[in-house]
Amino acid sequence: MIEAAKTSRKTTKVGVVLSAAxxxxxxxxxxxxxxxxxxxxxxRTSSKFMAHDESNTCNKGDRVLIEECRPLSRxxxxxxxxxxxxxx
Numbered sequence: 001m002i003e004a005a006k007t008s009r010k011t012t013k014v015g016v017v018l019s020a021a022x023x024x025x026x027x028x029x030x031x032x033x034x035x036x037x038x039x040x041x042x043x044r045t046s047s048k049f050m051a052h053d054e055s056n057t058c059n060k061g062d063r064v065l066i067e068e069c070r071p072l073s074r075x076x077x078x079x080x081x082x083x084x085x086x087x088x
Contacts (some may be wrong), residue, residue, distance in 0.1 A: 009067040012081065017058050018048065025076060026058045028053050028066055051078040061087025 015030035024051045028049050050073075051066045058064060064084040066078040 008067075013066050013078075014047070014084065015049070015063060015064060015066065017062045018058055018088075020056075020058050020060055021051070024053055024056060025051045026064070026080065028064060028078070028080075029068075049078050050075040051080050052076050053080045058083060059087055 013028075013030045015028040017026050018029050019027040028051050029045055029046055030047045030049060034045050035041070036043050050070050051064075051067060052069070058080060062083050064083050065081040067081045068077045069077065071077050072079075
């Protein structure tokens with residue numbers, strides 16, 4: 001019997017940690033470029049997400065990969081998947 005490979009359909013985003021003050025929680029800023037509908041120029045937009053950091057490994061300035069998950073609290077619906085780059 002051949003088993004099908006599991007593919008994750010969860011959304012992932014890459015961002016920078018703005019705050020790691022709370023216990024097991026971080027605030028991640030995700031930036032992206034969007035084409036302006038009228039002026040046809042790329043505009044930089046950003047969003048902030050609360051993410052769950054189970055092991056408290058993230059620090060301010062780290063570049064992290066976050067993954068969508070079930071709601072963990074009122075604002076936390078993301079989980080830190082891995083730390084891509086450490087802050088200096």
